[in-house]
Amino acid sequence: MISKLKQKAKGNWGYIISSIEPSTLDAINSNCSHVPCPVHGGKDGYRVYRDFHETGGSVCNTCGNFSDGFATLEFVTGMSVSEVVKKVRDLLDDKPSLITKKAKTARLPKPKPVAKANKATERLRAAWLQSSQNDISLIEKYVVSRGLPVGLAEVWASQARQNSVMRTYQKVEGVIVNFGVQPAILSIVYNGDGQAISLHRTYLDGEGAKNTVLPNAKTLMPSKEGVKWFSCAVRLGEQPETTLNVAEGIETSLAVMAMGESHCWATVNAQNLAGFVPPENIKEVVVWADLDKSETGFKAAQALQERLCKEGIEVIIKLPPMPVPKSAKSVDWLDYYQSLPK
Numbered sequence: 559m560i561s562k563l564k565q566k567a568k569g570n571w572g573y574i575i576s577s578i579e580p581s582t583l584d585a586i587n588s589n590c591s592h593v594p595c596p597v598h599g600g601k602d603g604y605r606v607y608r609d610f611h612e613t614g615g616s617v618c619n620t621c622g623n624f625s626d627g628f629a630t631l632e633f634v635t636g637m638s639v640s641e642v643v644k645k646v647r648d649l650l651d652d653k654p655s656l657i658t659k660k661a662k663t664a665r666l667p668k669p670k671p672v673a674k675a676n677k678a679t680e681r682l683r684a685a686w687l688q689s690s691q692n693d694i695s696l697i698e699k700y701v702v703s704r705g706l707p708v709g710l711a712e713v714w715a716s717q718a719r720q721n722s723v724m725r726t727y728q729k730v731e732g733v734i735v736n737f738g739v740q741p742a743i744l745s746i747v748y749n750g751d752g753q754a755i756s757l758h759r760t761y762l763d764g765e766g767a768k769n770t771v772l773p774n775a776k777t778l779m780p781s782k783e784g785v786k787w788f789s790c791a792v793r794l795g796e797q798p799e800t801t802l803n804v805a806e807g808i809e810t811s812l813a814v815m816a817m818g819e820s821h822c823w824a825t826v827n828a829q830n831l832a833g834f835v836p837p838e839n840i841k842e843v844v845v846w847a848d849l850d851k852s853e854t855g856f857k858a859a860q861a862l863q864e865r866l867c868k869e870g871i872e873v874i875i876k877l878p879p880m881p882v883p884k885s886a887k888s889v890d891w892l893d894y895y896q897s898l899p900k
Contacts, residue, residue: 560643564626566650571614571627578645579634581677582606585616596634597621597727606630620734621727636681638688638723678780682757685779689719689744696720697743699766701812705896710812713794718745724759728773737772745808747778747826750789750835756781758792758826760808776807778826789835795821802836805846805891806855813892814846822846828858842872849877850888 567574572586581596585606592602595618603619610616614627624630631642697720698711724742727734740761747756757779761769769775781787791804794811803822805811811822825831828848836843843866848855856877863873878894 560628563643563647563650564628567614567627567646568612570611570650571630572611574646574649575614575627575631575634577649578631582630582634586610595621622736632725635684636725637684638725641684641688679782682779682782685721685724685744685757686719688723689721691719694720696722696741696762696766700743700760700762700768703767704809704812704892706809706812706816706892710815713815714743714745714808714812717792717794718743720744724761726761726772728777730773740769740772741766745792745824747781747790748793749786750837751786753782753785755785755787755790758808788833790830791823791825791834793821793823795819797821798837798840800840801842801844802840803844803846804831804834804836806831806848806858807890807892809892810846810848810890813890813895816895817891828854831855832858832861834862836866836871840871842874844874844876846876846891848888848890849880849882851882852887855888855890 595604607615811824814822847859
């Protein structure tokens with residue numbers, strides 16, 4: 559099917575790719591000159607090949623070679639190959655009158671600013687839609703691998719999906735490296751207005767354990783444009799009434815729930831914790847803080863406590879009652895839960 563579709567698209571890749579991903583227009587209109595990469599930016603690391611309209615091929619100096627239009631679209635959209643094939647097929651089926659030999663040499667118009675502005679939103683949407691709605695097997699395996707009750711996988715899955723084909727690019731010594739497809743758990747990040755604004759990626763290996771290949775096994779995707787990034791958290795468990803439990807990490811929050819709490823929101827990092835603003839109904843915040851040798855977690859909890867106390871909200875800081883091992887930088891409530899007799 560792909561070979562027939564590729565033949566049908568031959569000579570028309572400029573129209574096809576720019577229609578699906580307008581951010582490629584600069585490269586398509588550049589006469590094969592180098593331009594900023596449509597995925598990670600930069601100055602001049604990306605270009606299309608001289609036979610681009612015939613093949614759709616392109617190359618990024620840091621991300622690699624994309625031999626045809628399908629590979630190029632996978633790269634610039636973050637979609638899976640099956641999604642790309644469907645997009646191309648639908649475009650060719652729906653717009654046959656626009657696919658002419660003129661498209662081979664026609665100079666396409668510059669996109670409207672809004673097209674680029676929606677790029678992050680489209681990437682979030684694509685990552686979420688290519689994730690499984692019903693299969694939580696990887697989430698279950700990961701939860702168990704961290705020493706947590708398997709039942710908490712359903713709690714997490716109510717705010718997350720597993721994506722087995724997450725295309726992944728990360729910096730290594732200042733250079734963006736293509737790590738190919740990696741499985742990941744995508745957790746919804748809400749802001750203080752209750753808007754879903756981003757996805758937090760917890761990368762796994764093929765068996766559902768923590769990914770040890772990537773430089774960063776946990777990352778945030780760029781947030782939607784036009785929304786406020788404040789008081790952000792992954793909201794796990796039941797809706798709190800007047801007391802809210804918060805922690806930094808998702809696994810830490812799940813550990814807090816394993817110890818009997820009905821909920822715990824994960825602010826993802828210490829900076830978000832320090833700036834967290836609870837909902838209006840909350841009168842008390844319990845911070846399940848990390849115990850770091852650098853005191854980063856404790857200082858973030860203290861900053862939150864000082865600010866919220868001025869607003870009349872009681873803040874209780876809880877630190878794991880265990881020492882930080884010499885070989886470790888910190889311990890958290892997951893470490894403490896794992897140390898308890900089962």
